[in-house]
Amino acid sequence: MNQDDMPIGDIEDPKSAVESTEKTMDSRTSSTKFGSGGGAKGDLVWSGMNLKLMDKKNKGNVKLDILKDVWGKAEVGKTTAIMGASGAGKTSLFQVLTGRLPTQGDLVQEGEIFLGGVRVDPRDREHRKLFGYVAQEDALHETSTPREALRFSAKLRLPRTTSDEEIEALVTKKLRALGLEDAADTIIGGGFKKGISGGQKKRVCIGVELIASPTIIFLDEPTSGLDSYAAAQVMQLLDDVAKEGNIVLFTIHQPSSKVFNSFDNLILLNKGQVMHQGAVDNIGADYKAAGFPMPENYNPADWVIDVSEMNDIDDLKKTTFFASEPKDHKIIPVKGEKLEVPDSKHVSAFTELKYLLSREFRDIKRNPLMTVINVTITSILAAIFGIMFWDVGRKDRAEFVVVQAILGSLVNIMISTLFGQSNSAITIFARDRPLFLREYSTDHYTIVPYFLSKLGSEMFNAFAAVFAQALVVYWMMGFTMGFGNFLAITYAMSLVSTAVCVMLGAFFANPENATALFTLVVVPQLYFSGVFISIDLLPDLVQWAQYVCSLTYTSRLALAYELQNCEPGLAAQNCEDTLARNNVNIDDIWWYWLALLGLFTAFRLVAMIVLRSKANY
Numbered sequence: 293m294n295q296d297d298m299p300i301g302d303i304e305d306p307k308s309a310v311e312s313t314e315k316t317m318d319s320r321t322s323s324t325k326f327g328s329g330g331g332a333k334g335d336l337v338w339s340g341m342n343l344k345l346m347d348k349k350n351k352g353n354v355k356l357d358i359l360k361d362v363w364g365k366a367e368v369g370k371t372t373a374i375m376g377a378s379g380a381g382k383t384s385l386f387q388v389l390t391g392r393l394p395t396q397g398d399l400v401q402e403g404e405i406f407l408g409g410v411r412v413d414p415r416d417r418e419h420r421k422l423f424g425y426v427a428q429e430d431a432l433h434e435t436s437t438p439r440e441a442l443r444f445s446a447k448l449r450l451p452r453t454t455s456d457e458e459i460e461a462l463v464t465k466k467l468r469a470l471g472l473e474d475a476a477d478t479i480i481g482g483g484f485k486k487g488i489s490g491g492q493k494k495r496v497c498i499g500v501e502l503i504a505s506p507t508i509i510f511l512d513e514p515t516s517g518l519d520s521y522a523a524a525q526v527m528q529l530l531d532d533v534a535k536e537g538n539i540v541l542f543t544i545h546q547p548s549s550k551v552f553n554s555f556d557n558l559i560l561l562n563k564g565q566v567m568h569q570g571a572v573d574n575i576g577a578d579y580k581a582a583g584f585p586m587p588e589n590y591n592p593a594d595w596v597i598d599v600s601e602m603n604d605i606d607d608l609k610k611t612t613f614f615a616s617e618p619k620d621h622k623i624i625p626v627k628g629e630k631l632e633v634p635d636s637k638h639v640s641a642f643t644e645l646k647y648l649l650s651r652e653f654r655d656i657k658r659n660p661l662m663t664v665i666n667v668t669i670t671s672i673l674a675a676i677f678g679i680m681f682w683d684v685g686r687k688d689r690a691e692f693v694v695v696q697a698i699l700g701s702l703v704n705i706m707i708s709t710l711f712g713q714s715n716s717a718i719t720i721f722a723r724d725r726p727l728f729l730r731e732y733s734t735d736h737y738t739i740v741p742y743f744l745s746k747l748g749s750e751m752f753n754a755f756a757a758v759f760a761q762a763l764v765v766y767w768m769m770g771f772t773m774g775f776g777n778f779l780a781i782t783y784a785m786s787l788v789s790t791a792v793c794v795m796l797g798a799f800f801a802n803p804e805n806a807t808a809l810f811t812l813v814v815v816p817q818l819y820f821s822g823v824f825i826s827i828d829l830l831p832d833l834v835q836w837a838q839y840v841c842s843l844t845y846t847s848r849l850a851l852a853y854e855l856q857n858c859e860p861g862l863a864a865q866n867c868e869d870t871l872a873r874n875n876v877n878i879d880d881i882w883w884y885w886l887a888l889l890g891l892f893t894a895f896r897l898v899a900m901i902v903l904r905s906k907a908n909y
């Protein structure tokens with residue numbers, strides 16, 4: 293048997309170590325027992341499915357029936373495709389079945405879903421352990437290889453008792469079954485570097501889901517963007533997965549006739565209703581019986597869509613199309629029967645963090661460009677500041693203009709640090725967001741380890757930039773505060789500003805929106821922090837804003853450390869005046885540090901809560 297044709301989980305050599313590992317893995321990951329119901333044992337069945345868009349203005353009125361009395365099933369051992377013209381309701385049905393329908397007040401969902409006769413709730417994270425979900429866009433870690441991607445998924449999703457040897461053997465086996473042996477150790481790639489091909493990426497996406505041995509695998513347009521050869525390879529793989537006793541359900545748009553003929557079953561939607569469903573092998577006969585015989589040399593996939601688009605729905609309803617849900621399709625669930633999900637006691641949060649951190653740092657190592665650009669830009673800016681404020685810290689502070697210049701230099705450095713990290717932090721976070729949403733929703737890790745791992749790489753990037761900045765400006769400007777203090781203050785500034793970026797990145801999927809809002813959030817800090825206009829001169833109504841501005845605390849800290857020990861006499865007088873005018877109190881230094889910590893924690897927590905709520909569907 294050709295390796296590419298080999299079914300997933302098939303066993304080549306009964307004596308091999310791989311086989312024994314796979315047996316162990318199977319016994320651990322496929323313990324699901326299905327209850328009995330009206331449908332065939334193990335099938336995914338949905339019934340009486342309605343999705344209504346309610347009219348906001350006229351309460352209780354339905355504005356649009358997105359799905360109406362939809363029913364159907366996806367059988368064990370078969371591939372089932374959902375097709376339909378644009379706007380037919382494919383995405384909506386898919387979102388309902390996968391539990392990914394956005395929770396919106398104006399959408400009302402009705403209907404039931406059963407797996408093997410037992411009611412299933414696709415929004416339930418436990419039930420979702422039975423699901424594999426492959427989104428249309430490939431959400432992969434670009435600097436990992438296919439082997440690393442599968443290993444990561446296996447390590448974090450399989451029971452914690454699975455040994456490293458078992459995981460390695462399973463990963464090798466799945467790579468072979470996916471036809472990815474040759475590309476196993478090539479970088480997946482993306483924007484930063486060309487890596488494996490589009491078809492190989494799609495197979496990696498499928499592989500990372502298959503590694504957890506899901507009962508059902510859902511795929512959203514699995515062939516989109518692929519050439520006909522790659523599309524046929526993906527379909528062959530899905531067929532192999534199904535033939536192993538799994539349910540494979542996907543949406544598909546304009547398949548070639550070869551791809552169309554490779555499905556087992558078709559569900560055709562038309563204006564939110566089921567126009568036709570059945571075996572692809574019978575399509576010719578079914579359409580002939582309905583009065584629409586398929587023309588010769590016509591792509592059957594085009595024909596089924598053309599018939600649905602070019603005929604009035606009321607006329608089509610007079611034919612054999614749009615059959616109502618048969619009585620025996622409806623399932624009467626057995627009372628008290630619960631869906632059994634595999635016992636996959638997750639690895640500890642610490643292990644999750646370990647794996648996530650190692651992936652983050654591997655990313656920096658393999659794609660250091662972002663860090664290098666950041667450090668270079670910061671150093672050039674720092675050198676410009678250094679020339680402008682050359683030796684300012686060593687000049688005689690008895691002259692008031694010198695103290696003014698010190699104030700100016702410190703505020704400039706803080707503002708530059710505030711903006712310095714924003715671009716790279718927002719870009720990196722936006723790039724990784726879809727990956728997080730996929731991995732979190734498929735139970736790879738919990739939210740805290742994820743955020744800690746992101747924090748780890750952000751701290752590294754921020755430190756590299758502020759350290760370079762400090763090396764350049766500290767001695768050029770000749771500050772008297774300790775190097776450590778200077779570094780700590782700029783580092784704190786950088787981390788709080790990164791936290792703001794991450795928070796905005798959590799709210800907005802689009803990095804452009806996050807960047808635009810960053811300007812709106814950050815620029816007012818320049819006014820509210822008191823560095824350009826004394827806080828006492830600000831209207832009472834906005835004075836509170838100083839307390840939520842990181843620039844307030846970092847500039848106060850920098851001034852406190854730099855101006856607290858000036859030469860006695862006129863210099864000390866000038867320093868004290870400047871501190872007082874800028875509302876800096878030397879006794880409050882620790883409060884300033886605590887306030888920065890508070891802001892940092894608050895921004896991080898908000899980001900975590902927002903992202904978690906977005907990842908729940």
Ligand SMILES: Nc1ncnc2c1ncn2[C@@H]1O[C@H](COP(=O)(O)OP(=O)(O)OP(=O)(O)O)[C@@H](O)[C@H]1O
Binds near residue numbers: 345376380381383396
């Ligand atoms: N949240 C929503 N609010 C308003 N209308 C919606 C919403 N979701 C879906 N619709 C409408 O329901 C219909 C079906 O949409 P759906 O996206 O499911 O179709 P589709 O078959 O996937 O189309 P396409 O192939 O173009 O993506 C469309 O008319 C769409 O505008």
